[in-house]
Amino acid sequence: MSNSTGPGPLDGIRVVEIATFIAAPGGSHLLASQGAEVIKVEDLVVGDPLRMFGSSRNGMSGWFANLNAGKRSLAMDIASAPGRQVMADLLATADVFVQAYRPGVAERLGIGEADVRKRNPKIVYVSISGFGRDGPYSKRPAYDAVIQGWSGIAAVQGGDGEPQFVKSFIPDKVTSLTWTQAVCAALFARERTGRGEHVELSLLDSAVSFMWPDAMMDHTVLSDDADHRPNLLADYRLLACRDGYVAMMPLTDAHWKGVADAFGRPDLLTDPRFAEAGPRAAHFGDMIDTLGEVVADVARDDVVERLI
Incomplete structure (x- = not known):
């Protein structure tokens, strides 16, 4: 200040x-x-x-x-x-x-x-x-x-x-x-x-x-009937593109649609794992893997330009 x-x-x-x-x-x-x-x-x-x-x-x-x-x-x-x-x-x-x-x-x-x-x-x-x-x-x-x-x-x-x-x-x-x-x-x-x-x-x-808050999330909800999922941090990573790495985290529905539109992948909007925020959270690792596939053959600067 x-x-x-x-x-x-x-x-x-x-x-x-x-x-x-x-x-x-x-x-x-x-x-x-x-x-x-x-x-x-x-x-x-x-x-x-x-x-x-x-x-x-x-x-x-x-x-x-x-x-x-x-x-x-x-x-x-x-x-x-x-x-x-x-x-x-x-x-x-x-x-x-x-x-x-x-x-x-x-x-x-x-x-x-x-x-x-x-x-x-x-x-x-x-x-x-x-x-x-x-x-x-x-x-x-x-x-x-x-x-x-x-x-x-x-x-x-x-x-x-x-x-x-x-x-x-x-x-x-x-x-x-x-x-x-x-x-x-x-x-x-x-x-x-x-x-x-x-x-x-x-x-x-x-x-x-x-x-x-995040690293210990699995040690906070302990009930036997809780919906236990893998810790999201296990899949938290940069994504390799054609000539470098990019950071992407499209969490909201609007962000996810933006990614689908930017890369011409309408299938991302109909895949039941990713169609809404709830399923994306439940399949976070799959979401990150899919994003990696989306950008793998795209130049880094092109990825950035498409998402701005």
């Missing part, structure tokens, strides 16, 4: 971040893009290790820049007495504080929620971890790859074959979106109640919630 004629909607909101890599910094970058003042706190030795990953210039990678643009930067030894005092004074002025330590670490450093709220009761305090506060894995670190495995993302991506990673940091980025939405809700609630909130989430929670 941007406003070229004035400040963003979060103008006047101060966010303090002490975190590395993606899940927390990506979210605070979104808040900065909406007008918040974001102060990123790093240690004095390495800083955020993301500075070193990928193509870089003058010690700053493009990856780091993409997730931290628009922020102010501060380096300190938070474990030292002077560093703790500076951090405490800074947090006393903040509207939002986000940290991504494993459970218990922030408390040992004197920046747990209870400590921070003593001086700043209205602060929105954000805790991000890999597996949450409780449970056998609560103290373990977790990066995106681990969560792709635990959440089922890799299994779904692999289909009936070997599990595969999505070649993008989905759990980290979904967590970023989730906590920033929660922070905006907490700030809105604070306007009504005058009280700060504690936003607490894990990468695993965010990833499972993200995957659940």
